Amino acid sequence: MNISELNIIIQNRRATPAQFFNGKEIPDDMLNQILENANWAPNHKQTEPWRFIVFRGDAKEDLGNMVFNLVVSEYEKGNKVDPGKADKFRKNVQKTGAVIAIILNRSEDELLPEWEEIAAVSMAVQNMWLTATSMGLAAFWATPKFINLLDKVLELEPSQKCLGFFYIGKTNMDYPSPGRGDMNEKVRWVD
Numbered sequence: 114m115n116i117s118e119l120n121i122i123i124q125n126r127r128a129t130p131a132q133f134f135n136g137k138e139i140p141d142d143m144l145n146q147i148l149e150n151a152n153w154a155p156n157h158k159q160t161e162p163w164r165f166i167v168f169r170g171d172a173k174e175d176l177g178n179m180v181f182n183l184v185v186s187e188y189e190k191g192n193k194v195d196p197g198k199a200d201k202f203r204k205n206v207q208k209t210g211a212v213i214a215i216i217l218n219r220s221e222d223e224l225l226p227e228w229e230e231i232a233a234v235s236m237a238v239q240n241m242w243l244t245a246t247s248m249g250l251a252a253f254w255a256t257p258k259f260i261n262l263l264d265k266v267l268e269l270e271p272s273q274k275c276l277g278f279f280y281i282g283k284t285n286m287d288y289p290s291p292g293r294g295d296m297n298e299k300v301r302w303v304d
């Protein structure tokens with residue numbers, strides 16, 4: 114493998130907001146490759162704690178509507194949730210090619226501390242993100258507050274938790290990078 118190609122993929126990976134996606138669908142073979150690479154993430158004790166729910170086509174609209182209605186009803190009950198954010202979600206999902214709910218699946222005996230399992234799921238998401246980048250697709254990890262309310266909508270098991278939504282889509286723009294601070298300030302070398 115060529116290191117400069119890898120550098121380009123890593124450094125050109127962007128969090129592109131879904132409002133800049135053009136709503137075109139993603140072919141199944143691309144989605145399958147993205148998910149297959151997620152499955153190769155490192156994980157401790159082979160728990161493979163990542164689960165994904167892929168919403169495409171009309172299912173995206175159904176998801177947006179279900180989430181919006183739920184958040185409005187929680188708001189009306191006095192819960193501190195923002196229907197505006199759910200409305201934004203409903204509109205955003207329509208702009209994507211696919212929405213993937215990112216699910217943490219805790220092993221039954223909770224072999225590992227939760228943070229290790231979240232780390233493994235995050236690495237699976239990075240695999241998806243880099244694969245999507247290499248395919249010229251845009252992607253975004255959204256973590257709206259209301260994800261804690263979605264267990265029923267997403268039909269999660271008690272041992273599962275939604276860690277957000279991964280939007281994948283096609284875009285006509287190169288979303289700018291916020292850049293990064295100097296790496297040297299984040300590393301201490303000990304010789």
Ligand SMILES: Cc1cc2nc3c(=O)[nH]c(=O)nc-3n(C[C@H](O)[C@H](O)[C@H](O)COP(=O)(O)O)c2cc1C
Nearest residue numbers: 126127128129253254255256257277289290291292
């Ligand atoms: C765990 C995680 C959750 C994120 N959630 C959100 C979010 O809810 N809203 C948002 O605007 N960006 C979210 N982001 C994306 C970051 O804003 C984005 O990665 C950051 O601005 C750096 O931009 P870049 O990824 O294009 O370099 C999230 C990123 C991660 C890793």
